Amino acid sequence: MAIDLGSYGLEVRTVRLNIISIVLGIGIGLYGHLGLFIHGEWHIQAPFIFLFHLILYSGLAAGTVASQYYGFDSKLWIAGLITSVSYLVTMLSSIFIYRVFFHRLTRAGFKGPFTMRVSKLFHVWSCRASGNHHLLGGLQKQYGDFIRTGPSEITIFHPDVFVATDGPRTECVKSEWYDLLFPESSLLTTRARDLHDARRRDWKECFGPQAQAHHFAKTVKHVEMLSDMIENQIEEANPSQMRDWFYWLGFDIMGDFVFSKSFNMLRDHEWHHMVIRLQRALSLLGPASPAPWLIQIAFRVAPRIGQIGDWFEMTSWTHKQISARLEAGGEKQSAPDLVHYLLEKSAEPRSAEGVRRMRGDSLNAIVAGSEPIPVVLLGIFAELARKPHHVELIYAELAERDITDTKVLSALPHLNAVIQEALRLYTVLPTAGSRKTGKNGVTIGGVFIPPYTTIVNPRYCIHRREDCFEQATEFIPERWTTRREMVRNVAAYSPWGTAHHSCIARVMAIDVLRITAAQLIKKYRFNLAPGETGHRVLEDMKDQLAPNPGHLALIFEKR
Template structure:
């Protein structure tokens, strides 16, 4: 009987193990099949970046719950089912990731087309994020250009194009290209900048045009002149005291004070207080998040919708909440309390269309758009311009001589001063306000650029930092030589390579206003002051320490001013 009991027990155990083994095999096969279906049937098609938070959370919860269930139920009768579920989910993830990698490495259209580039970048944008961990994407992409040429695969579905024809091909009037997934940055909110639909973008751009009519620009210019006058007082006090000036602080304060006045009819008053506004500090910290995450739009969505709202992420949401509060307060006050028209007036109050919740939400997005995209170019270009002028003072005197007997408060007069406009134009070439940002996506028919066909639905990066420095397009391309725009036009070999403000319907709608501010600021300071590099300052920190955070974040610059 004992022998029979042992035999029967062993048979039962073998049977149980056999059933468990069969169950695990079935679970493994099911997981692999589901992983392949998920990739080849779903994730390989369309865009998924906006759903990245839901995908991440659902997959994580499933895996965690199955792992926990397996641990807690291992000794019960249902333990095998939990274990089988864990095996299924593990095999699903393994098959999904393996299928994705195999497709990207051997079967992707960019692979079949033979585009060259670092192998690791073709597997995942996480690799690119790692390369951008110090926010030096412009330097990284420039290095790739030197090694691989004009067309480089820099992502699983991304081509970085350094050929000067890229601007017209992706933004010209006949293009089928659209804005890339990156522009869903504010999702579910939107703004003019982040609107990806071409028809809707054109409609919203027409609404914005009223903000930059000749009459509106005249109002904005007078506001800018008033802010430049405050900057003048600060510089005069420092000049009298023989005190060096931190131009990075001063020019950022100027840019944000002007944009605060433009958007809300309320300056940040940083030039008056000579202190950073808390919102601007938060914005600067928040933008540092975009430096490493820019290459992966899905990672931005995860950061904003899944990760805790602390550090830079917390700064971003505090900044957006502040902008929304300002819009609410401004709408409650109404136009009657405003000294001059502002952005809210032109986009909401002057419109014949009834004010709705959607229009107010769009205004919130547009205000955030204007603060981020509008405040950055002015200080960036001014810091770079004055660094270059201080290194080559002969250009300071050339600009001064042409404005001695003219009215610099006349925008038309400023637009006709060749040396003034040349130094600004040259600065915009060497220090573009979007060094690597502004990505596009090809349409259903793809696009051909310089004879190279780019497959449909491919993301295209057009790094202005590198294109503006092409030696075959600009003679002595890395040197600050304003004469290339005046007396030495032969130094510009290919004008198509110059696109500081974008092209056609995607060009910066506020570029006229920005150029007016650059002109009056530069003219006013050069007309009244001589300036030079402060002791120990070389002017090289502006570029050497520059970070690529959507817009550039230039290094420090210290100058000494004296009255003429």
């Protein structure tokens, strides 16, 4: 039988080419993981990596199909496709094997859900419904205080975590999570320690005694508008929907603080369209925040529609406010708002870097300042409505006192204890704010955390530790005054952060909480509306960077 040597030789060359393609793909895949991606941080490059692979495989697949359809020689296209598939399969297999069997956290013996050890995508999927704070709380019951919740991530519930990661001697730095605003940045999201400290110094003048007095005077006006809304509801015999109103208060105050330009929601009795967009955007960012690289892909690759579009609409709005101030001669503005002080401190306010910083700082201030205020106020009034004897104790402190004096408010023990307890249970950062260990690692609670490991410190859960707070889930303000033995470990209490990473605006925020609670308690009595339990605030809360609490309906009456 005759053998077609030409055809046979062609088949041999094709097989040889395919084998070479597979071997080449395997080599590239191993190098891609072990020689490249296993080192350093890649979340910022995630959009480019995603697009590169998308274009590569789409091009090779299209070329292969087209060559066969038009009768061209398809061997090289097929070889390229085989190489690319071999590369991807090898690299993903290498990543899987390394994370499961050879990763430094595996060797150190840290336990956690198998799926989360493989990829943070499973974490994002798991917390989409119940929220990250509930998910992590459930994992703590199953695995203990040190849980591997990612390929290079440990979630730590031990009360020593705050000082270990943020204390004055720490080598820990902010994690990749803080690159949320990239390529812009803000004080909050600046990861480099020296640059963060320099920017924090620029902010300090905005929170000096004179500036604080001015901010407080503006805050009082907004609180009075809220009080007037409540009085109108009393006349109409309607329950007051406190969730909306406290959010309106928080955003109106922060708009005034940042731009001397309130959102005017208390005045107009409706949500500002930009605030609606921001909250819709946060509902997407919250569940995705465990995977910073996923947020980078969403922001820089995905179409700017839906919730992603909402985020960019909000950022564009803040950009326009900065541009308007600069065009109006913003550096000469006398209005002592945040932008005023940032312009004063900026050597070149109109430079690209100066504008970028002001944009990031203004957006940072609005989001970080507006979201915590309504959460804690809702917690305060939900708890006080269920336990009205605390209301009368505060009212007794307020009698015959000038509540528009911050020094007077700061000296009222029960009012401040109520606020302190609300900050414990209604945490302003339930799970956000992760850190990353340095080259020497860190020891927390006697457990060594290896170098370059992300550390999550879920305040929501740590603030509820029974070994740190007696009756930890109960609202008991006296634990901060007359029953201090109920605080078993004060290191577990960190509502505003620690040391140089503590919230720079915490004094201002506490002033807002004090004057709002004092004003409403001095003027009104209040109870839960029919059918209201006050539990929805926490039960319906969603963890989306800042917490998004449930509703609270109250019935007020004038004293």
